[in-house]
Amino acid sequence: MSKLTPQSTDFSKWYNEIVLASGLADYSDVKGCMIIKPYGYALWENIQKVMDEKIKELGVDNVYLPLLIPESYFEKEKEHVKGFAPEVAWVTHAGGKKLDERLAIRPTSETIMYRTFARWIASYRDLPLKVNQWANVIRWEMRTRLFLRTTEFLWQEGHTLHETKEQADEMVQNALYMYKTFARDYLAMAVIDGRKSESEKFAGAEYTTSIEAMMKDKKALQLGTSHLLAQNFAKSFEVKFLDKEGKEQTPWPTSWGVSTRMIGGLIMAHGDDKGLIIPPNIAPIQVIIVPIWKDNSEKKIVKNYIEKLKEKLQGLKYKIDWDDGKSPGWKFNEWEMKGVPLRVEVGPKDEASNQIIAVRRDTGEKIKVNFKEAGNKIKELIEEIQRNLLEKNAKFLKENTREYSDYNKFKQDINKENFFALVNWCGDAKCEDKVKNDTKATTRVCLQAEQNHGEKKCLFIRCLQGWARRFFMTIGLKVLPAKNYKMLICSVCLTA
Amino acid sequence: MSKLTPQSTDFSKWYNEIVLASGLADYSDVKGCMIIKPYGYALWENIQKVMDEKIKELGVDNVYLPLLIPESYFEKEKEHVKGFAPEVAWVTHAGGKKLDERLAIRPTSETIMYRTFARWIASYRDLPLKVNQWANVIRWEMRTRLFLRTTEFLWQEGHTLHETKEQADEMVQNALYMYKTFARDYLAMAVIDGRKSESEKFAGAEYTTSIEAMMKDKKALQLGTSHLLAQNFAKSFEVKFLDKEGKEQTPWPTSWGVSTRMIGGLIMAHGDDKGLIIPPNIAPIQVIIVPIWKDNSEKKIVKNYIEKLKEKLQGLKYKIDWDDGKSPGWKFNEWEMKGVPLRVEVGPKDEASNQIIAVRRDTGEKIKVNFKEAGNKIKELIEEIQRNLLEKNAKFLKENTREYSDYNKFKQDINKENFFALVNWCGDAKCEDKVKNDTKATTRVCLQAEQNHGEKKCLFIRCLQGWARRFFMTIGLKVLPAKNYKMLICSVCLTA
Numbered sequence: 001m002s003k004l005t006p007q008s009t010d011f012s013k014w015y016n017e018i019v020l021a022s023g024l025a026d027y028s029d030v031k032g033c034m035i036i037k038p039y040g041y042a043l044w045e046n047i048q049k050v051m052d053e054k055i056k057e058l059g060v061d062n063v064y065l066p067l068l069i070p071e072s073y074f075e076k077e078k079e080h081v082k083g084f085a086p087e088v089a090w091v092t093h094a095g096g097k098k099l100d101e102r103l104a105i106r107p108t109s110e111t112i113m114y115r116t117f118a119r120w121i122a123s124y125r126d127l128p129l130k131v132n133q134w135a136n137v138i139r140w141e142m143r144t145r146l147f148l149r150t151t152e153f154l155w156q157e158g159h160t161l162h163e164t165k166e167q168a169d170e171m172v173q174n175a176l177y178m179y180k181t182f183a184r185d186y187l188a189m190a191v192i193d194g195r196k197s198e199s200e201k202f203a204g205a206e207y208t209t210s211i212e213a214m215m216k217d218k219k220a221l222q223l224g225t226s227h228l229l230a231q232n233f234a235k236s237f238e239v240k241f242l243d244k245e246g247k248e249q250t251p252w253p254t255s256w257g258v259s260t261r262m263i264g265g266l267i268m269a270h271g272d273d274k275g276l277i278i279p280p281n282i283a284p285i286q287v288i289i290v291p292i293w294k295d296n297s298e299k300k301i302v303k304n305y306i307e308k309l310k311e312k313l314q315g316l317k318y319k320i321d322w323d324d325g326k327s328p329g330w331k332f333n334e335w336e337m338k339g340v341p342l343r344v345e346v347g348p349k350d351e352a353s354n355q356i357i358a359v360r361r362d363t364g365e366k367i368k369v370n371f372k373e374a375g376n377k378i379k380e381l382i383e384e385i386q387r388n389l390l391e392k393n394a395k396f397l398k399e400n401t402r403e404y405s406d407y408n409k410f411k412q413d414i415n416k417e418n419f420f421a422l423v424n425w426c427g428d429a430k431c432e433d434k435v436k437n438d439t440k441a442t443t444r445v446c447l448q449a450e451q452n453h454g455e456k457k458c459l460f461i462r463c464l465q466g467w468a469r470r471f472f473m474t475i476g477l478k479v480l481p482a483k484n485y486k487m488l489i490c491s492v493c494l495t496a
Numbered sequence: 497m498s499k500l501t502p503q504s505t506d507f508s509k510w511y512n513e514i515v516l517a518s519g520l521a522d523y524s525d526v527k528g529c530m531i532i533k534p535y536g537y538a539l540w541e542n543i544q545k546v547m548d549e550k551i552k553e554l555g556v557d558n559v560y561l562p563l564l565i566p567e568s569y570f571e572k573e574k575e576h577v578k579g580f581a582p583e584v585a586w587v588t589h590a591g592g593k594k595l596d597e598r599l600a601i602r603p604t605s606e607t608i609m610y611r612t613f614a615r616w617i618a619s620y621r622d623l624p625l626k627v628n629q630w631a632n633v634i635r636w637e638m639r640t641r642l643f644l645r646t647t648e649f650l651w652q653e654g655h656t657l658h659e660t661k662e663q664a665d666e667m668v669q670n671a672l673y674m675y676k677t678f679a680r681d682y683l684a685m686a687v688i689d690g691r692k693s694e695s696e697k698f699a700g701a702e703y704t705t706s707i708e709a710m711m712k713d714k715k716a717l718q719l720g721t722s723h724l725l726a727q728n729f730a731k732s733f734e735v736k737f738l739d740k741e742g743k744e745q746t747p748w749p750t751s752w753g754v755s756t757r758m759i760g761g762l763i764m765a766h767g768d769d770k771g772l773i774i775p776p777n778i779a780p781i782q783v784i785i786v787p788i789w790k791d792n793s794e795k796k797i798v799k800n801y802i803e804k805l806k807e808k809l810q811g812l813k814y815k816i817d818w819d820d821g822k823s824p825g826w827k828f829n830e831w832e833m834k835g836v837p838l839r840v841e842v843g844p845k846d847e848a849s850n851q852i853i854a855v856r857r858d859t860g861e862k863i864k865v866n867f868k869e870a871g872n873k874i875k876e877l878i879e880e881i882q883r884n885l886l887e888k889n890a891k892f893l894k895e896n897t898r899e900y901s902d903y904n905k906f907k908q909d910i911n912k913e914n915f916f917a918l919v920n921w922c923g924d925a926k927c928e929d930k931v932k933n934d935t936k937a938t939t940r941v942c943l944q945a946e947q948n949h950g951e952k953k954c955l956f957i958r959c960l961q962g963w964a965r966r967f968f969m970t971i972g973l974k975v976l977p978a979k980n981y982k983m984l985i986c987s988v989c990l991t992a
Contacts, residue, residue: 095636
């Protein structure tokens with residue numbers, strides 16, 4: 001097993017190497033498309049499973065709509081088509097013939113969804129309509145990176161229609177809150193949620209909200225988005241309903257999604273020079289047991305001992321690595337690289353002294369555990385690792401976020417290093433453009449003045465310096481390989 | 497709610513009506529593509545959940561490979577391309593440019609899988625390689641029908657590689673057995689499994705096995721297939737491994753899949769003139785509770801009563817229909833149409849006499865149940881309905897399968913009515929062609945001489961007249977709307 005490039009030497013190279021080396025994914029010969037390998041797909045399945053439950057708890061039903069969208073639908077919403085047309089892959093021939101009309105492979109499904117909704121909705125009784133689909137989409141990207149930006153990716157896209165703007169606003173917030181708590185409780189990632197600037201919003205949206213996470217190179221990654229779509233969207237597709245007074249109205253539409261990009265974020269948020277670190281709540285393998293033996297009689301002792309240990313591990317996702325073609329040391333390295341949260345070492349000496357050795361992936365700490373208490377202790381450690389990863393991540397985000405009120409100072413700093421910056425911004429696009437011209441910064445999100453997500457107040461944001469009560473803008477760094485974008489700030493407001 | 501066309505009047509029309517009326521699926525404006533609605537998708541999710549577990553029990557890992565396949569890969573295996581080329585949809589333009597090479601939307605993923613496997617496999621240590629993917633595929637069909645034959649459909653495709661032909665044969669059988677037991681234990685369908693004739697096998701396969709079910713119009717539907725692929729397949733993609741002696745070898749490949757077509761089979765196997773009948777083990781809703789009340793005081797009584805009943809229904813998938821815009825009678829019809837296995841009626845009188853009324857969807861039987869025993873009784877009824885549906889289906893299959901040894905008699909009969917026929921066949925394609933010319937029959941499967949699926953003997957087949965010990969051929973009817981195919985028989989063997 002060759003060593004990984006250290007993160008400090010070349011973070012981007014580290015990322016590419018670890019995705020391949022850990023067996024998460026592989027390149028394909030199809031431009032920009034990746035192969036998700038078993039270990040990576042198991043991670044995606046875990047994400048799907050939890051997220052799907054959360055989506056259903058919001059009263060949203062799963063559906064499946066066609067992959068192919070006729071060009072004429074696709075063109076109905078002007079903003080939307082302007083935003084997506086350059087990225088579309090077109091089917092022009094099928095069944096041995098040239099088609100009368102080109103078919104777009106969905107880059108997202110709003111257009112075909114609304115075409116369908118128009119048939120499904122007649123009165124206020126049919127609202128809210130809330131559906132979601134787990135699907136593949138294609139966006140022809142020039143520069144791609146495994147998980148972060150691929151031509152084809154897997155995602156879920158939620159689409160809802162509501163009687164009033166207020167109800168739709170609430171849905172947008174509920175979806176965003178779902179993503180945020182998922183990131184916190186499963187991915188162990190402290191994210192910043194808020195509203196995108198006009199220039200960064202979804203093509204055809206009234207407004208876009210997103211959750212933004214800080215990677216270990218202190219760049220930002222957009223992990224999930226939730227949009228209030230413009231009513232125009234519904235109008236273009238003639239989606240109408242009769243309200244309680246019998247008057248024809250246009251419903252308010254939302255859409256929201258997360259994708260396999262989440263896996264890229266997970267890698268970059270927690271990984272270190274030894275490899276991945278996967279939070280236990282989402283890990284395909286939570287505990288790797290590495291037996292240590294020299295000869296058959298030792299192997300037998302260890303085997304019996306592990307049999308007894310297995311009873312204590314019920315409810316945990318564990319695996320025993322019996323491969324006799326590899327040394328224990330080799331296995332330690334391999335499972336560290338794959339980011340398994342806890343390693344358990346079991347040799348004949350451990351059996352003799354009635355103990356096991358547990359090694360934490362997050363801290364490297366080696367812990368002697370009495371066999372009797374092994375079950376509870378391992379479960380405790382698993383919880384502790386999950387908690388610690390989130391704490392570390394939140395601390396990192398906090399430590400690398402700075403407030404600026406002097407534009408020149410900011411400009412100077414951002415040319416030297418990466419960080420998130422919190423700045424006041426008037427909201428004027430001219431200011432945004434100026435920052436983009438002066439620096440390589442990008443706008444991330446405007447923090448929301450008051451965040452009341454569904455039934456709960458967002459405690460999490462508050463614990464991160466009480467931003468939730470202010471109306472600021474965070475700034476971060478786009479994860480793109482070539483251009484090395486840097487960050488955003490609003491010069492006018494700062495320098496005014 | 498308008499009445500359905502009776503099955504006896506026009507089975508095909510009944511099918512199209514019930515798919516729409518029950519809310520399983522909808523037509524889309526995209527040629528041959530369907531929209532799977534919440535109720536239909538919930539059914540597919542239930543199928544996926546069980547099948548995915550079974551697939552993992554076979555030691556198969558889930559992966560995800562690209563949707564798009566370069567034309568040059570696609571053409572590598574001659575038989576395969578000949579079989580699939582007429583059905584392919586081609587992407588020719590993307591990202592605003594004409595592509596250098598056309599990309600096929602996968603009609604199935606063998607070609608891209610083998611291209612990938614060639615990189616993943618070096619020695620016998622890498623074998624067996626067993627992967628599966630849940631994906632959408634596109635086959636440009638001229639005549640389509642909801643669920644049964646759609647341009648785009650959802651499926652799982654398993655792909656494995658083995659050191660020896662024997663191991664690959666076993667995998668083919670294990671997958672087929674998995675499908676068969678799934679059909680039996682979940683879909684409540686008695687299926688016939690066996691080997692396809694040469695003319696009906698998968699393009700590029702050494703042989704194809706399938707499970708075939710009888711629909712209520714006595715036509716056959718192929719529910720799932722499992723193939724031993726020709727080694728040529730691996731060779732075309734240069735998939736090789738070094739065996740234990742260090743000699744270069746070609747592995748033996750298999751592939752196997754089931755699709756959303758299963759839902760079409762389920763509908764046609766169990767449904768009646770009132771609508772769907774969904775077997776409880778796969779039903780999105782197992783019990784529908786219809787409260788009956790006249791005024792608010794009655795509603796309150798019923799509500800309290802149902803609250804107590806809910807405690808008894810834990811572990812069951814139930815739903816309470818409180819909609820006050822519809823009468824109980826309307827609801828009875830609606831939930832019967834949607835095929836919910838058990839209806840529970842609860843009115844104030846029931847509360848007074850400490851009972852509930854349960855109505856079976858499969859038999860129409862009305863059962864008074866003492867409230868105290870309601871939990872156990874309802875669970876018993878659910879099991880009983882599942883069992884009864886399978887028994888009925890198996891009986892129907894048995895009653896409508898005939899043995900023939902006289903070709904002329906067969907020809908006469910098959911022109912008058914639908915049935916499955918068991919006949920001896922030499923295996924010669926000329927005989928098959930003769931039958932196809934003389935009648936509209938199609939070959940279904942050759943029964944396997946001895947069926948030892950993995951660890952278990954196939955008891956199920958034995959219970960169906962002991963066919964498993966004979967080497968016969970079943971004949972049935974293709975479910976195609978236009979041509980109205982009828983059946984197959986081998987004249988030569990019969991008339992020789």
